[in-house]
Amino acid sequence: MSQIQSFCRLIVFLAIATLGTQTLLAQDPTKVDSKHYKVVFENDSVRVLRVTYGPYEKSVMHDHPDGVVVLLTDFSGRFTLPDGKTVDLSGKTGGSGWSPGGKHLPENLADKAYELILVELKPHKEKMK
Numbered sequence: 001m002s003q004i005q006s007f008c009r010l011i012v013f014l015a016i017a018t019l020g021t022q023t024l025l026a027q028d029p030t031k032v033d034s035k036h037y038k039v040v041f042e043n044d045s046v047r048v049l050r051v052t053y054g055p056y057e058k059s060v061m062h063d064h065p066d067g068v069v070v071l072l073t074d075f076s077g078r079f080t081l082p083d084g085k086t087v088d089l090s091g092k093t094g095g096s097g098w099s100p101g102g103k104h105l106p107e108n109l110a111d112k113a114y115e116l117i118l119v120e121l122k123p124h125k126e127k128m129k
Helices: 003-024
Strands: 037-042 046-053 062-064 067-071 075-080 086-091 096-099 102-108 114-121
Touching: 075 114
Parallel strands: none
Antiparallel strands: 037 046, 046 114, 062 102, 067 096, 067 114, 075 086, 075 102
């Protein structure tokens, strides 16, 4: 095998390995689904997302850290987990609650759009004195 053939095989191997690894890494919703997720504020402690879904719209598998959700409209959604299980949730405008971190694929089950604010918590860093 020539050096050029060996080099080409190495490049193909690295490309395949990189693609496979990226799917195992955290999937930031603002990067993999910017249609539905927009950053409205961020600092060292939190990242605040405005989340909007049209009627019956579905996202892609992604993950979030722990956070707090505030519903700006009524909400009826389904979350598909990596193992294929689903969880259906609903809430009323003004409702809020804890959102444990994890990977999921959200879907709007309603014929109306929904909008919410998600405050993602960042790992606490000790402040230098």
